[in-house]
Amino acid sequence: MTRHEFWTLTRRLVSYAVLSAVTFLVCFPLVWAVSTSLKPKSEIFATPPTLVPHTVTLENYQALITGRPQYFQSGDKQVTSGTTPAQFFMRWFVNSLIVTLGSTLISITISTLAAYSLTRFRYWGRTVVPYFSLLGYMVPSIIFVFPLFLVMVQLDLTDSLLSLVLGYVCITLPFCMWLMWAFMRSIPIEIEEAALIDGASRLQVFWQVVLPTALPGIIAAAIFSMIVSWNDYLFGRVFLNSLDNLTLTVGVMLFFEGTHVDWGLLMAASVLMTVPMAILFMALQRHLVAGFGAGAVKG
Amino acid sequence: MRPGYTLSDRAVGLLFIAPFVTAALFFMVYPIAEAVRMAFYSYNPLRPDLSAFVGLANFEFIFRDPLFWDSFRQATVWTFLSIVFQTVFGVGIALLLHQALPGIAIFRGLLLFPYIVPTVVIALIWRWIFNPEIGVVNYALQSVGLIGEPIYWLSTPSMAMASTIMLNVWKYTPFVVICVLARLQTVPLELYDAAKVDGAGIVRRFLDVTLPQLKEVLIVVIVFRTIWTFNKFEEIYLLTKGGPGTSTFNLAVYSFEQSIANLRLGVGAATGVVMMVMLSVGSIIYLRVSGFGEDEKAS
């Protein structure tokens, strides 16, 4: 082996080693959460803690998915405690889905249409708007929350999923606008002009020629929007009230009940909450990275 | 002559931008304007009928409040340390991922994962693994002999600050990685070859070739991350609620507490105004640095 090959090999091994170590540290919290969620109560608190559970149990996941009510043992009797947060988990899941998909749909529709208009027509403000949007994007959500809350109170929309959908449009629209504008700009006008000369109307051109080309950008915007909506806590906390209407992020914080914390249940809930995002991420990683390339992203 | 071009085109153009303009008015302009207006009123959400114009009283209140200045200082420390670590780790990881090693895609996928995890989830998992008595981190550290007694990760001001910084670094380093990696992939290889021919070693090559190429993207990333991090709410609130005491308060948490716990929506709004001023300063810096106006001429 030549000296050069030796150093290359060493460098490769070291890289793998460091990458593995870093990856392990980064992924550890979630791995541990999965591990805890699969353990029975006795093993969760056992020392030494085990990474791979000795006994695998699905009772935590079952409890969340089936909404098993909790019974309290008091003295000799078992009494129902009424509604405990864990029973609402699936309901919250559906709520989160509704709110995420709803707001994403609205945001990408509005921003795609607007981006097309801004890049294909000439009028005052066509470059001001995207930058204005970017500025709006940088305003932290804590500033929006309370004015919007008061609006919802006046519209009698509090404690409804619709209020969240509107709230999330507020925080996802700016970046979607910016992203779609950047994408639309990079789509050459020649394809459209050819179609227009052939006699297509503007709407037809938009629908059949531009949209398919802009699809990667739309997907990137959609992913970004879904992540922001699914993961939000603040808006849900302020806008929602009754247990029925909560979203996952807000509801899961209620698991810290007054009597005791069921860590296994809590970890199972955490895992289930992350799964949709993980799937989204893995399937569409490519698009996400491409989207980031269009501009430094909110974090 | 394009059939049906002139009239319907203009209509289409305006039609497409209309939804955005409406949405922007309601969801961006109005809330911010209202937030600014509320800063000059006293507003108890329980008794809206008692709301009154108070001029600059809210601002006087926050500027005289030691907690406000503490929050400001803590936010600065938190932001500074978070950015330093995110940048160092981000560049390091990006360099590691930049190699054409087999299987590098898997590492890249896993290392970018933290971004999509809901903050609630990671905060809960953090509380579990960093629990002083039953958490796995303390157990691991103690069994390896690194510490004698359990560390109280969230019970002292400095540890709580460190824990929230850790969480922030964990969650947002992927951003830096993506941006830096994207830039690294555009650095022409000839520059490295030229440096090697000149006899430069690894470190020299990094300092003389890589770093200057990264300078631009790093500045943009740092400015952006600073703007975001300064105003973060969930990463702190969900982990420590601003405690112990008020040692991990930042301006967003301060605003939230004033509005909800203290029922002083006006004061919360005034804090929001201060945050927006800070934000504007940061944005101006960003725009200067990223070369606003150059894109204008290009389009």
Added chain:
Amino acid sequence: MNSQHTRQVSRLPIDRRQVLTGMAAAGVATSTGLGSAFAQSTKTGTVRVWGEPGPYGGVAVAAMNEWAQKNAPGLKFEIESIPWDGVYVKLMTDLAAKRPPSLISVESPIAMQLMAEGLLTPVDDLVDKIGRNRLVDGVKWEYWGAWKGKQYIVPAHHQPHLLLVRMDIAKELGLKDPDTWDWNDLLNAAKTISQKKPDMAGFCMALGRNLCTDYHFAALLHSAGGRMFDAANKFEVAFDSPQTVEALTFVKELQPYMPKGAVEYSFLQVVDAHVTGRTAMSFYWGRTLGRAAEEAKPVFEATEAFNHAANPTTKRRNNWNDFQGWCIPAQNNPFIDEVRQALVYQQTNKDWLIKYCHSLMPNVAPTYKDIADAAELKEHAFYKSKPRTVDTYFRTSLAHSSSTANELLQGVNPLAGIVHGRSVLAQTVQKVVIDNMKPQDAAKWGAKELSDIRRENIRLLG
């Protein structure tokens, strides 16, 4: 589904189905007499009821649903438990959002604030139906909530917090009877235990920025003879006093013998610490015993509750009693009539009231004489194994009870809810135990916060 419950079910002497059937049968038997006295309602919907985490709220709501079956078949009462740390904030946002629950079971400080803000309906007619002379000795209706001559709160239960002591440890170390202790004895006991038992803290209370700390500290403050506000003098702030300093100093002296993480502790963690044997003594309400019985039988057997150690100067042994009551929001509440009737039903039904107390012994104490004296109340394993402890919670504590909403029982204080919402007392304590401020300075800081509250809400004192 039943297989999930084998762990719990196997400990039951009777079958769960039998229990529930029995409850229903008993309920029906007693309800038929009163059923005809209520008006019929044709409304439909869900009546939201809020309560603390715990089974008793569910029991009360079960009673109300029994009423609803006969008199308002379209309605269903549903209980939502709100974690304590979120009660104040959640309640305020719901009220601000004009979406209050129809019925709330809440601790007296918050009840008083809502009452003074004019957000509740008066319940004097309900009190008459329930029985004006029915209260146990030593308490008045106004302790739960009366304002300007009208009653607004119907008692749900009362809960004092007491001094819990692991008697096995106390005996082992030769400590004298905790019932005779004063503050110095408590401090020495904590010290001795910490020294002789290295893996255990001597004492535990809450020191986090939360409601629990507020309550624990308030009791010490009152025992020292101090107060936040002077009810006799237009509620002027009386917090900056030697008594406050004394109480703060006492907490600081106890701190080294508490678990290290106590500065973050709230309700949950204090119970945890005691039940898992990490502390030998603690301040708490009855829930600790309930949980110990479930999870740590040896701890349960060994723990007894006592009235607090007496302050050496004043000899006071104050506890913080929640005087928990039912209140009915007056605005945006479509079910006021039905809720009033259902409440009367539950409150005049002996079986349901006893079940309420039995659902988490000895956490919820009966408020009516006939229930407190009832033989059926004593038909519970806890009463049999720890009669003295239960009696302390239920009866003898009342002589020492105090509340931030009614300091030293000298007058209703509507500002208490706001004080707790901002955790002013907890923050004062934290300034001493975390920031190492001098108690005198911390007391001044607290007094300033309190006077801000008083000034901003002077209209409530009207």
